[in-house]
Amino acid sequence: MYQVLIADDEAIERNALKMMLENNIASIEVTGEAENGVQLLQMLKKNRYDIAVVDIEMPGLSGLEVLQMAQKELENTRVIIFTAYSNFDYAQMSLxxxxxDYLLKPTRRDKLMATIERCVEDIEAARRKSVNSERLKKIIGQIRPLMDEELLNSFCTGSGDFARLKVYLNALEISTETGYIVTFRIRDRRKGQMSPEDSLDQLALKKSVAKKLSTGLSELVEHSLAQVQRDKITAFIPVERPGAEYQNRVDSINLVHIILDRIQLPETVEVIAGIGSVQESLEQMHLSYRESISALHDTKTNMAIRHYNDLFDRKEQDWHILQKEQKQLLAAIRDEDMEKQKKMIDQIFFVLHKKPPEECSSHILEMMVQILHSVDPYFSENQDHRFHISRLCRECMNIGDTDSLKRWLTEYCQNLSREMNVGSHTGIVIEQARKYIDDNYQEDLSLNDVSRHCNVSI
Structure with missing residues (x-):
């Protein structure tokens, strides 16, 4: 049923309208009648109505004055102005x-009924939209961790299906692609060896601090994204209206200050934050991530909050220190040359040996993402591709020390090389078989004939 309120200072008008509505529309029920503006305002504040039919000229307060004073209460109510006055200013104020709608007395019965029915249709459409919106919110709530993970992985690597990622942003009600990356690292203040019990206590403290950081981010920054990996948190901060570079820098540092000030840190841990510069597209967000990592691991400062642009001249930064090694490693993977792969991996870690483990991971991850894109054509369409980029991100960024990272990279490249060459060989065999069948389609061919021609067993 749809609850209707009628406001008119003439009782006969109210009764006639009530009978007309309830006798002609089964879903309508008149549950409120007001004979003056004050009474109308009180009823709107006390009860909820789907439709309100309001006269303008009433004692105490006019209908338009009540509409002005009760805008919040009327948010979900369809108001029909039903008046004998055709004043143009009244019509403008009603809008x-x-x-x-704005109807003049006396109005035809069919026009009034049509207006009420349009109200009902509009209410139903709004209710369906609300139900769908709630259903969508529920679905998003269930898959939110996966969406956040894919978005942040793409921000870290500079790769991914950006068309799909933009759909994710829209579903999460993030209206801008502009933003920056902040990376937090939770570190031990204690020096020296800790007992196993102390290590467990310290791990629990770090986990508690990480949770507080994530909560603080979500409370202070609407639509921020955060991902916790061990003792590190990577966060995307959207920026609706970016200013000049200096102002962006000041704003981001102030925000991180506020977040850290709200956390009561235990004496045995500290939080360091590296901030990247504002980028205007998803495709460029990996630059902000790389900057945040460089700032986080800068050894020339003891500041807890480090903005990349305060520490480095980006033009002097070498962003492609492994270009030559990457090309040679890719060639070794294609050739399935395991010895050359090991040699190139040794060279790569020699180049990176002065960099902290996390920055090494960042360089390795960027390099391997580019290699994956280069070798993708080698995999057959139906092949089980175990080297998906999201898995690459999870494995690479969760490795905490350089030796483990080197072992992982060696095994990963060897497996990739074997898998790639299986896919390549399979594609060659299929192409040979297809050509042989096309050339000899008039013959009575068997599977054995085709397999012998392609030098494979069945």
């Missing part, structure tokens, strides 16, 4: 206060 200003979001009246659904």
């Amino acid at each position: 200003r206060y979001h009246a659904f």
